[in-house]
Amino acid sequence: MIPQQKEHRPWLFLAPALAVLIVVAIVPLVYAIYIVLHSINLTMPYLGKPFVGLDNFRLVFTESRSLDALGRTLFFVMITVLPELVLGLFLSWAIQRGFSSRHRAWITVMLVVPMATPKVVGGLVWKVLYDPLVGPINFALQSLHLPTPAWLADPNLALFSVALVDIWQWTPFMIIILLAGLETQPVEVFEAAQLDGAAELRQFWSVAVPLLRPFITVAVLFRTLDSMRTFDYLFTLTQGGPGRATETLDLYAYAVGISESGNISVATAAAFLLLIFSNVLGTLWTKTMKWGHEV
Amino acid sequence: MPLPGLRRFTHLLCAVSALGLGSGALAQNAKPLAGTQINVVLRSLPETDYITPQIPKFEESTGIKVQVISFPENQLRDKLVQDLSTGAGQYQVIALDSMAVPEFVEANWIVPFEGLDKEAEQKYDLQDIDNAARGLLSYKDKLYALPIYAEISHMMYRKDLFEQAGVKPPTTFDEFAAVAKQLTDKAAGKYGVALRGLRGFGMNMSSFVSFFRGFGGQFLDETNHPIFNNDAGVKALQFYSDLLRNYAPPGEANFSWDDVQNAFTSGKVAMIIDADNFYTRIEDPKKSTIVGKIGYANVPAGPHGAFCNSYALGFAVSTVGAKSDKQKQAAAEFILWATSYDMQLGSVDAGVVSQTRDKVLNSDKYKEKANPQWLKSVEESWKLANPNYFPKTVAWRTMGDIVSVAVQEAIAGTKSPKAALDQAATEVTEYLKQTRILGTPRSYSEP
Numbered sequence A: 001m002i003p004q005q006k007e008h009r010p011w012l013f014l015a016p017a018l019a020v021l022i023v024v025a026i027v028p029l030v031y032a033i034y035i036v037l038h039s040i041n042l043t044m045p046y047l048g049k050p051f052v053g054l055d056n057f058r059l060v061f062t063e064s065r066s067l068d069a070l071g072r073t074l075f076f077v078m079i080t081v082l083p084e085l086v087l088g089l090f091l092s093w094a095i096q097r098g099f100s101s102r103h104r105a106w107i108t109v110m111l112v113v114p115m116a117t118p119k120v121v122g123g124l125v126w127k128v129l130y131d132p133l134v135g136p137i138n139f140a141l142q143s144l145h146l147p148t149p150a151w152l153a154d155p156n157l158a159l160f161s162v163a164l165v166d167i168w169q170w171t172p173f174m175i176i177i178l179l180a181g182l183e184t185q186p187v188e189v190f191e192a193a194q195l196d197g198a199a200e201l202r203q204f205w206s207v208a209v210p211l212l213r214p215f216i217t218v219a220v221l222f223r224t225l226d227s228m229r230t231f232d233y234l235f236t237l238t239q240g241g242p243g244r245a246t247e248t249l250d251l252y253a254y255a256v257g258i259s260e261s262g263n264i265s266v267a268t269a270a271a272f273l274l275l276i277f278s279n280v281l282g283t284l285w286t287k288t289m290k291w292g293h294e295v
Numbered sequence B: 001m002p003l004p005g006l007r008r009f010t011h012l013l014c015a016v017s018a019l020g021l022g023s024g025a026l027a028q029n030a031k032p033l034a035g036t037q038i039n040v041v042l043r044s045l046p047e048t049d050y051i052t053p054q055i056p057k058f059e060e061s062t063g064i065k066v067q068v069i070s071f072p073e074n075q076l077r078d079k080l081v082q083d084l085s086t087g088a089g090q091y092q093v094i095a096l097d098s099m100a101v102p103e104f105v106e107a108n109w110i111v112p113f114e115g116l117d118k119e120a121e122q123k124y125d126l127q128d129i130d131n132a133a134r135g136l137l138s139y140k141d142k143l144y145a146l147p148i149y150a151e152i153s154h155m156m157y158r159k160d161l162f163e164q165a166g167v168k169p170p171t172t173f174d175e176f177a178a179v180a181k182q183l184t185d186k187a188a189g190k191y192g193v194a195l196r197g198l199r200g201f202g203m204n205m206s207s208f209v210s211f212f213r214g215f216g217g218q219f220l221d222e223t224n225h226p227i228f229n230n231d232a233g234v235k236a237l238q239f240y241s242d243l244l245r246n247y248a249p250p251g252e253a254n255f256s257w258d259d260v261q262n263a264f265t266s267g268k269v270a271m272i273i274d275a276d277n278f279y280t281r282i283e284d285p286k287k288s289t290i291v292g293k294i295g296y297a298n299v300p301a302g303p304h305g306a307f308c309n310s311y312a313l314g315f316a317v318s319t320v321g322a323k324s325d326k327q328k329q330a331a332a333e334f335i336l337w338a339t340s341y342d343m344q345l346g347s348v349d350a351g352v353v354s355q356t357r358d359k360v361l362n363s364d365k366y367k368e369k370a371n372p373q374w375l376k377s378v379e380e381s382w383k384l385a386n387p388n389y390f391p392k393t394v395a396w397r398t399m400g401d402i403v404s405v406a407v408q409e410a411i412a413g414t415k416s417p418k419a420a421l422d423q424a425a426t427e428v429t430e431y432l433k434q435t436r437i438l439g440t441p442r443s444y445s446e447p
Helices: A004-036 A055-062 A062-097 A100-117 A121-129 A135-141 A157-184 A187-195 A200-211 A213-227 A232-236 A249-259 A264-288 B006-018 B048-060 B073-087 B097-106 B116-122 B129-135 B159-164 B171-183 B204-214 B231-247 B257-267 B276-282 B325-336 B341-349 B365-368 B372-384 B395-413 B417-434
Strands: B037-043 B065-071 B093-097 B146-158 B189-194 B269-275 B294-297 B310-315
Touching: A004 A264, A004 B159, A055 A062, A062 A100, A062 A157, A062 A200, A062 A213, A062 A249, A062 A264, A062 B146, A100 A157, A121 A135, A121 A232, A157 A213, A187 A200, A187 A213, A187 B395, A200 A213, A213 A264, A213 B417, A232 A249, A232 B231, A249 A264, B037 B048, B037 B073, B037 B325, B048 B065, B048 B146, B048 B325, B048 B341, B065 B073, B073 B093, B073 B097, B093 B097, B093 B325, B093 B395, B097 B310, B116 B159, B129 B146, B129 B310, B146 B159, B146 B204, B146 B276, B146 B325, B146 B372, B159 B294, B159 B372, B171 B189, B171 B231, B171 B269, B189 B231, B189 B257, B204 B231, B204 B269, B204 B395, B231 B417, B257 B269, B257 B276, B269 B276, B310 B325, B341 B365, B395 B417
Parallel strands: B037 B065, B037 B093, B189 B269
Antiparallel strands: B093 B310, B146 B269, B146 B294, B146 B310
């Protein structure tokens, strides 16, 4: 016979954690749902807070500005995460093959440096580097008699310039995760492959990469979710400009909710949209990669 | 919109004035506000940096305890809106942009400064504050904040380059474009002009509206329908974007005032139009390669006249933060002290140039420090200033931001001026409809 009070005990231990969770996650979520179902403009309290149902979502889904921003967000994820993955795979392979384990430790330390830089600081430094008039990049290009583009002011180029900053800062993240993955791989399989006559590239592609699958899954998942809300670089480098050429969904939400008009309801709808999309993308990705069903 | 508490507040100001404003001569037992705590929000500027270290003197003479909270320019507004709209009310005195005044008034967050009695008015000398600066901080003919800082735009040009080329400072738009063309040599990295291109209601709009108004552009009609995309508006944007696409440095579409300043001090640009307070940096040998080579003149005029951008930062009492009568009195007293003649005159020593009091501008101390050509240009520019340069409406921030995107798109070449402004007009109409402003009478007069 189990005494009654024993059943309460788990709840007692869970209570502090649950209380924190309710305060930091559940309450804001419920409030966000309230905001998104009403029309609230921070700077125009005299308009009241009328209930509008799903009208804020309708606005976000029908305005060309927000739809463009959504498309741009997904495009930005593609042009950052894909190059980071490719670079990460090749560089981690090269580092693992080319250096002794002692040297690898040093390289890992150096790789952390860009990641340790706050995104805002990284953005501000790159803003100077990209400066078309006095920046070092164009200075170097000019001395080589190459064209000197306006990196951040050219609407066709600006988003790619921002993506480059993301790639600079976060390729090391890929390398470190994948390098850790490579370290766990048994030497025997590579020796066997070598005996079977597999060249270096073949060993990489047919042995190392498939074995890295769980690591790739995690690294890409992290980077995708992070890249979907790259507010810092865009805010410091372009503020969504020129025009709206680099306005992603989170910048749109910031503009509508805070900097431009104070309509936090539409902004919250955009934020929910971002949440839904990150969930869908994350789930699709882990399903595709059969995460949790490892060999 | 009725403003409850207004009458009461003006009475309080009278009460404050009866005490003798900010006077250190108060007797020890005449410190009725002793122990009252007020929090003051500032935007960090040389003008406000001068005030902060003086505060202990104010605290000593009044017994009021002052806590200063400082925010950078781009955060000030957001922090204020967060505090005021949520009812948090942590700040009793707030520094706010002249452009934010209509919005804050309609939201009932600030109340007017009026009803000072004779003695107080004489002591504070409200009339000494430049008319244009007061106009900037007024809405529907009522003054809501007292200025700490004000700036006006004028033209800054390279005297040496003008002499070499044998040209005179341009006085009309056509001359301006012609000189810009003549002084541009892209192969040699020399450009005729730099102006703000970066989007933002206080960024590229500050520069663009000079041209917009000069061509006769207007933002809203009498019933608040957007008309900025009419012929005059399109012509202005065509002129502005052509000018910058042809005669300005690369990356112009992203130029903030900071970039304009750097381009000028690096010696690569012959003319800029921007704020008068650039003076302290462009004439500083440590930060500038063109010290002593700079001439100053008024902005060039278009077919409808010359229009300068003007801006003021003012102190106002927060109705959300100043809850008790004592806090309201203490807040008002602090503002009158911080913007007084004595304080402004003292700040001249600290190198502050953006003064708002005529008596300070005309003081010997000030004249000694300032370049005479600069001073003349600034004085004349203030006479040209129009408080309705930017539309005095609650819709300005959003409308200005939307139009600023169109301006940037035209400079970057993404869209034609007409297409960009038409798109902006559609978006502004939608916004005005949502906020129930469309169709209501306009709250200001277009210049």
